[in-house]
Structures are given as C-alpha cells and as structure tokens.
Amino acid sequence: MPGQSQAPKSSSLLAGLGRCAAWLVLLVAATAAILPLYWMTTGSLKLQSDAMKTPPEWFPENPTTANYEKLFGGEDGGAWEGRRPAARWLLNSLLVAASISFSAVLTSALAGYALGKLSFPGRAVAFWLVVATxxxxxxxxxxxLYLLVVGFDWMDSYPGLIAPFLCYPFGIFLVRQFMMQVPDELLAAARIDGAGPWRVFWHIVLPMSRPALGAVAIFSFMGAWNEYLWQLIVTNRPEMYTLPVGVSKLVSTLSEFDLGLAMAGATVAFLPMLAVFVMFQKYFVQGVSVGALKG
Amino acid sequence: MSSAAIETVPRFRRGGWMFLLPAAIPFVAFVLWPLIHGVALGFFDVQLRETRFIGLENYHRLIGDETFWAAVKNTCGFVVLVVPTVWVLSLGVSAVVFPMGRWARSFFRFAFYVPVVAGGVCLAMVWLWIFDQRYGLLNHVTGSLLGLEFDWLGRTDTALPSLAVVVISWSLGQPIIIFLAALGGIPPELYEAARIDGAGPLRRFWHVTLPLLRPASLFVLVTQTIGVFQVFVVVLLLTVNGGPAHGTRTIVYGMYETAFTPMYDFDYAAAQGSVLLVALGTIAILQFRLLGRKTRLD
Known part of the structure; x- marks a missing residue:
C-alpha cells in the first residue's frame, strides 16, 4: 500500500513497539484468566503441607497423586462411612450431562424446524413463549420444580436431575434461527417432488443444520456439567451427587480444608469439560455468535 | 408473523404440532408451568397440611425485611462492579486482538473462554484458596509487593469486590467471542475512508468501531446484567452465609437460604423469586425495545 510505505521510519518503529506492548498486556491478562486453573491443577498434586507453604510453590516440587487416590479410593475413614465415591460422581455427571444434551438436540431440532419452517396455528405464540422463557x-x-420432583418421588434419582432440562429454550431458538436460513425454494422443490414434512426435515433441513445442532449439544452439555444449584437441591445421598456437588461438599463436610483434595476434586470436574471444549471449540464459537448476532 | 414469504413459497401447513410435541411436553411440564406456579406461590401460605391464599402478605414482609434489602443492594453492587468492567475489558481485548490475525484471535478467544468452561464450582474452590488470609496466593503477592495483607473475604469492604473479581474472571469469554465476530462484520472500507480523512487509531475506534458495535455492546450489557443478577455459587461457596454482616448475600442466595435451609419457607422464597423475575423481565423487554426492530420474527 503506497500510504504505508511513505510513512517515516520512526512511526513504524513506534507501531512495532505499540504492537509489542499490546501483546504483553494481553498475555498478562490471559495469564490472569488462566492462573487460577493452573493453581488448581498444580495444587491437586501437592500434599497439604506443601500446599500451605509460604512462600508458595509455583511449581510442585514433590508432585504426588495421593489426593487423587484419596478421592477415588477410600482408605481415609470418617466422611461418608469411609467412602469417597468420586468415580460415581464422575459417572453421574457424565450420565446427566449426556442425557440432557441428547434430549436438548432432539427437541430443539424438531421444535426449531416446526417454528422456523412450518406454518401452523399457534406458531407465533409458541415462539414467543420460547423467547420469553x-x-x-x-x-x-x-x-x-422441587415440589414437583418431591411429588414424583424423584429425589436422589436420575429423573430428578435430568427432567427439568429435557427442553432447552435457547437451543430451540438457536436451531430455529439457523434453519430459517435454509432457502424456502429448496423445501418447495422437494415438496413438488412429493416429499412430506418429515422427509424434508430428515434429508434437507437436518443435514444443513449440523453446526447449530453441534452448538446446542455443546452448550446443553456444558450447562448440565456445570449446573450446581439444582443438583445441590435434589441430591442428599453422596452416591447421587454430581461432581460439582460432591466437590463442594469436600470442603463443607471435612473439619479441615484439605486443599490438595479439594483441588483434585475440582480438577476432575474441570478436565473432561476442557477436553470437550478443545475438541469442539468451533461449535462453541459458532453457538455464541449465532445466538448473539442473529438474534 | 404472516409475511409475504409464506404466501409466495408454499410451506407445509400440517404436522407442525407433531414436530413441536416432543419439546412442548417437557416445556410445559418443566419450564412454563413451574414458572407460573413460582409466581403464584408468592401469594399463598404453604403449610404442610393446607395452602391458604394470603394476597400480598409475603410482599409486605419483604418490604420490612432488612436481609432482603441487603440482598438487593449487594446484587446491584455486583452489577455495578462487574458489568461495566466486563464490557470495557472484553471490548478492549477484542479491539486489540482483532487486527493481530487469525492465530492470535483463536488463542486469546481460547484463553479467556477456558474459565467459562471450568464453571463456577471449580473456580470458587481455587479462589477460596487464593483469597485465604494465611495460605493464599493473593496475600503472598500483595504482601511481598505492597506489604499489605487482608482477610479478603472476611472484611465488609473487600468481600463484595473480591467476589466480583471471581465473577469477572469467568464472564469475559462470551463477550470476547461476540465482539470478535462483530468486528469481523465491519467493512474494512470504512476504516480505509477514515484513514484517508486523517483519523488516527483512537479516533477510528471512537467514530467507526464503537458506533458499529452498538448492537453487540447492547447484547453483551444485557446478557451480562441478567447473568450477574443471578450470582449465587460464589456467595454460597466463598462466604459464610452471605457475610460478613450480610455484605455479600444476593437475591438468589436469599431465595436458596429461605427455601432450602431449615427455614423451608417456600412461599416467601417464591416471592423473592418474583421480584427477580420482574427486574429481569423489565431488562429483557427494554432489550427488545432497543433491538426489537432488528429481530426478524419471520
């Protein structure tokens, strides 16, 4: 570009310095965002005595898996009749999040299609209700919901943990917005060829909506994995806890704050979700942007 | 809703409810009905054996309830501390990162979104340690740099801002994704034109970027406000009963305490929930007024 090549040398040096400064500030900010998670992960490898050292150990000098053994094993007596059912919590969290995610994708795909591509009486009201909720x-x-779950005798059960999240209004909205972009002409052509609404859905609209369905799967999974208040309320028995509930109880049940154990629990809750995020980062970005910009 | 598009291109007019049904059943049972029931509960006195209509009695009680007003005040405090900070930080980071190219964008988007993925409980656990007066990282840093050490979560003047920092740390990821996407939608010719007119980087940001990011900014401000109004996990896990001196309890924490600690006062908690509903409903309606013209319903 001619304008840039004419710029005096000092100003390009200044711009370079500015760019370096910007990178530096950003790296510091990003480090601050990640630091607690680094501290958590390394903390899970420390014994209580190392975790309480002053000055703190920035890098664990005697890394140990003792906290994880305590979390999954159970040689440590006392709490919960000597059991620490972290493996069960992991299983509960996986089961609950996978069920909620599956149901969210299914219901959002069908309802998104109905609200975005079909016309029927009551559609406007249905869409309005989805957006409002x-x-x-x-x-x-x-x-x-709590009274409902108590009434159904669903306390400490998977239905109690899952049922309130079977339908995911944001997912319906997201899928609808996405499906609206499928050209009506395509649907009309299929219809002239004799396809019914189900075949159009299955063979045309659904395959084209994969990115939106991916986003719904991811967001509902993450929402269920990190849900806390509801899971806290409907579980009383330690073997029905999910990871967030179990991990938070590690602190409140023990007489002493066992730092390493708490960090190990938090790390076990964090790493599977991090793996999901790394694998499906694309869908996270799409989901957030579609929800915001096409609203 | 009926636009020209439906009339000109034939659409399926039957089967709509069949597709809606799998979502409609759980929607009515577990979303819509509980919402209505939740508002209704506030007007009743729920006892073990009988439920009695009491009109506005719960709301009269709320007006005189100091802990409820403390919760309202703290919730607003969180909004004031968190929302503008998140807006400025996420906008600033996005504006600086965007011109750096694809790799930088992916990297920083990733870095700031990881805390969102980690979730409230994990972060609360580690921040509990970081804020600890004796063994915490924060006091080590402030102590060695400034010679200052605080009981961060135990003092009335530092407890709320400390919790706000935790909330900010997991609130930046989503706005940064939104701003980066919105920045990608600004035509480069506008910057070119501004540059030809002699506008420097700051003036280009002020006169081109900022006005064009208005819809994205508004969306971020509204969603953040709605999110911060529901702050709960940090209060439950990082403080002792919303203390010190009710200094950190929020509306949702108050609801939880009223309904699910040995008080089990369901109707009074439901009334508190209704206040939250009205507050957030108002914000949602305002957002629709402001953005409504751009929302395609059909």
Whole structure:
C-alpha cells in the first residue's frame, strides 16, 4: 500500500513497539484468566503441607497423586462411612450431562424446524413463549420444580436431575434461527417432488443444520456439567451427587480444608469439560455468535 | 408473523404440532408451568397440611425485611462492579486482538473462554484458596509487593469486590467471542475512508468501531446484567452465609437460604423469586425495545 510505505521510519518503529506492548498486556491478562486453573491443577498434586507453604510453590516440587487416590479410593475413614465415591460422581455427571444434551438436540431440532419452517396455528405464540422463557431466570421455577420432583418421588434419582432440562429454550431458538436460513425454494422443490414434512426435515433441513445442532449439544452439555444449584437441591445421598456437588461438599463436610483434595476434586470436574471444549471449540464459537448476532 | 414469504413459497401447513410435541411436553411440564406456579406461590401460605391464599402478605414482609434489602443492594453492587468492567475489558481485548490475525484471535478467544468452561464450582474452590488470609496466593503477592495483607473475604469492604473479581474472571469469554465476530462484520472500507480523512487509531475506534458495535455492546450489557443478577455459587461457596454482616448475600442466595435451609419457607422464597423475575423481565423487554426492530420474527 503506497500510504504505508511513505510513512517515516520512526512511526513504524513506534507501531512495532505499540504492537509489542499490546501483546504483553494481553498475555498478562490471559495469564490472569488462566492462573487460577493452573493453581488448581498444580495444587491437586501437592500434599497439604506443601500446599500451605509460604512462600508458595509455583511449581510442585514433590508432585504426588495421593489426593487423587484419596478421592477415588477410600482408605481415609470418617466422611461418608469411609467412602469417597468420586468415580460415581464422575459417572453421574457424565450420565446427566449426556442425557440432557441428547434430549436438548432432539427437541430443539424438531421444535426449531416446526417454528422456523412450518406454518401452523399457534406458531407465533409458541415462539414467543420460547423467547420469553429463554430470557427469564430459571431460579423462579426452582421451588415448583422441587415440589414437583418431591411429588414424583424423584429425589436422589436420575429423573430428578435430568427432567427439568429435557427442553432447552435457547437451543430451540438457536436451531430455529439457523434453519430459517435454509432457502424456502429448496423445501418447495422437494415438496413438488412429493416429499412430506418429515422427509424434508430428515434429508434437507437436518443435514444443513449440523453446526447449530453441534452448538446446542455443546452448550446443553456444558450447562448440565456445570449446573450446581439444582443438583445441590435434589441430591442428599453422596452416591447421587454430581461432581460439582460432591466437590463442594469436600470442603463443607471435612473439619479441615484439605486443599490438595479439594483441588483434585475440582480438577476432575474441570478436565473432561476442557477436553470437550478443545475438541469442539468451533461449535462453541459458532453457538455464541449465532445466538448473539442473529438474534 | 404472516409475511409475504409464506404466501409466495408454499410451506407445509400440517404436522407442525407433531414436530413441536416432543419439546412442548417437557416445556410445559418443566419450564412454563413451574414458572407460573413460582409466581403464584408468592401469594399463598404453604403449610404442610393446607395452602391458604394470603394476597400480598409475603410482599409486605419483604418490604420490612432488612436481609432482603441487603440482598438487593449487594446484587446491584455486583452489577455495578462487574458489568461495566466486563464490557470495557472484553471490548478492549477484542479491539486489540482483532487486527493481530487469525492465530492470535483463536488463542486469546481460547484463553479467556477456558474459565467459562471450568464453571463456577471449580473456580470458587481455587479462589477460596487464593483469597485465604494465611495460605493464599493473593496475600503472598500483595504482601511481598505492597506489604499489605487482608482477610479478603472476611472484611465488609473487600468481600463484595473480591467476589466480583471471581465473577469477572469467568464472564469475559462470551463477550470476547461476540465482539470478535462483530468486528469481523465491519467493512474494512470504512476504516480505509477514515484513514484517508486523517483519523488516527483512537479516533477510528471512537467514530467507526464503537458506533458499529452498538448492537453487540447492547447484547453483551444485557446478557451480562441478567447473568450477574443471578450470582449465587460464589456467595454460597466463598462466604459464610452471605457475610460478613450480610455484605455479600444476593437475591438468589436469599431465595436458596429461605427455601432450602431449615427455614423451608417456600412461599416467601417464591416471592423473592418474583421480584427477580420482574427486574429481569423489565431488562429483557427494554432489550427488545432497543433491538426489537432488528429481530426478524419471520
């Protein structure tokens, strides 16, 4: 570009310095964002005595897996009749998050298609209800849901953990917005060829909506994995805890804050979700941007 | 809803409810009905044996309830501390990162989104340690640099800002993704034109970037406000009963305490929930007013 080549040398040096400074500031900010997670992961490899050292050990000098053995094993008596069912918590979390994610994709795909590509009486009201509930706080329905679950005798059970999240209003909205972009002409052509609404859905609209469905799967999975308040309320028995509940109880049940054990629990809750995020980063980005910019 | 598009291109007019049904059943049972029931509960007195209509009695009680007002005040405090900070930080990071190219964008998007992925409980656990007066990283850093050590979570003046820092740490990821996407939508010719007119980087940011990011900014501000209004996990896990001196309890924490600690006062908690609903409903409606013209319904 001619404009840039004419710029005096000092100003390009300044721009270079500015760029370096920007990188530096950003790296510091990003480090600050990641540091707690680094501290958590390395902390899980420290014994209580090492974790409480002053000055703190920035890098664990005597890394140990003792905390994980305590978490999954159970030689340490006392709490919960000598058991630390972290493996069960992991299983519970996986089962709950996978079920919720599966159901969210299924219901969002079908409802998104109905609201975005079909016309039927009541569609406007249905869409309006979805948008309204998407924005309103879930906490308002906390107590009625609790009464419902108690009434069904679903306390300490998978249905109790899963049922309130079977339908995911944000997912319906996301899929609908995406499916709206499928040209109506394509659907009309298929219809002229004799395809019914189900075949159009299965062979045309669904394959084209994969990115949106991926985003719904990811977001509902992450939401369920990191859900806390609801899982805390409906579980009383340690073997029905999910990871967040179990990990938080590590602190409140023990008489002493066992730092390493708590960090090991938090790391076990964090790493599977991090793996999912690294593998499906594309869908996270798409989901956030579609929800925001096409709203 | 009925636009020209439906009339000109034939659409399926039957089967709509069949596709809607799998979502509609759990939606009504576990989303819509509990929401309505939750608002209704606030007007009743729920006892073990009978439920009695009491009108606005719960709301009268709320007006005189000091802990509820403390919760409202703290919730607003969180909004004031977190929302503008998140907006400025995420906008600043995005504006600086965007011109750096694809790799830098992916890297920083990743770095700031990882805490979102980690979730509230994991982060609360580690921050509990970081804030610890004797063994915490924070006091080690402030102590060795400034000679200052605090009981961060135990003092009335530092507890709320400390929790706000934790909330900010997991709130940046989503806005940064949104701003980076929105920046990609700005035509480069606009910057070219501004440059030809002699505008420096700061003026280009002020007169081109900022106005064009208005919809994205508004979305970020609204979603952040709605999110911060629901702060709960940090209060439960990092403080003792929303203390010190009710200095960190929020509306949702108050609801939890009223309904699920030995008080089991469901209807009074539901009334608190309704106040939250009205507050957030108002914000949502305002957002629709502001952005509504751009929302395609059909």
């Amino acid at each position: 998407m924005m309103l706080p879930r906490q308002v329905s906390l107590i009625p």
